[in-house]
Amino acid sequence: MPYGVRLLECLIGAGVQVYLIYSQVAQVVARQEMDLSLPGRAAEAQAWLSERFHAQPDQLRVFGREEWYAPVASGSNPADAMVICPCTMGTLAAIAAGLAENLIQRAADVMLKERRPLILVPRETPLSAIHLENMLNLARAGAVILPANPGFYHRPATVQALVDFVVARVLDQLGIPNALIPRWGASPEGA
Numbered sequence: 001m002p003y004g005v006r007l008l009e010c011l012i013g014a015g016v017q018v019y020l021i022y023s024q025v026a027q028v029v030a031r032q033e034m035d036l037s038l039p040g041r042a043a044e045a046q047a048w049l050s051e052r053f054h055a056q057p058d059q060l061r062v063f064g065r066e067e068w069y070a071p072v073a074s075g076s077n078p079a080d081a082m083v084i085c086p087c088t089m090g091t092l093a094a095i096a097a098g099l100a101e102n103l104i105q106r107a108a109d110v111m112l113k114e115r116r117p118l119i120l121v122p123r124e125t126p127l128s129a130i131h132l133e134n135m136l137n138l139a140r141a142g143a144v145i146l147p148a149n150p151g152f153y154h155r156p157a158t159v160q161a162l163v164d165f166v167v168a169r170v171l172d173q174l175g176i177p178n179a180l181i182p183r184w185g186a187s188p189e190g191a
Helices: 002-013 024-034 042-052 089-096 103-113 129-140 159-174
Strands: 018-022 060-064 082-087 118-122
Touching: 002 018, 002 024, 002 082, 002 159, 018 042, 018 103, 042 060, 082 089, 082 103, 082 159, 089 103, 089 118, 089 129, 103 118, 118 129, 118 159
Parallel strands: 018 060, 082 118
Antiparallel strands: none
């Protein structure tokens, strides 16, 4: 969950309009991994997250997993890109199978069919052959599989530096400039 929260912070900080699909699982994981108590309802989460990350009015819209009238549920109103961060293997498998049983899966399906960027950030380990096949099928369908595997060439000294490495790679895929990490080939003092 630290990856998703940091990504949201960076997207809002970059002035990007964000549609966030909110699940009960996100609440559980945020509590477990970050000692962060997120509000139970999407509208409350929208207000809380907007205040926490200083979002501009209407910059952040939060939808529940069953809000089928959300703009991202239709190819007639597709988002510019979609990131599922973190992405469970269950969600990844459902998307690979073409299922659309909730808004997360439906929005991902829309991104694939409309040939728009879909970035999945799995963090499961180890991976089974089924996981690998699902990731391969999604990559062939046009998705970017970006495992939450931070690099170490920048000599991270904190967990935040590890999180920032992965988030920087997601932002790079989205074409959003960032200076979260020193880049490969930068001066040794910066690495």
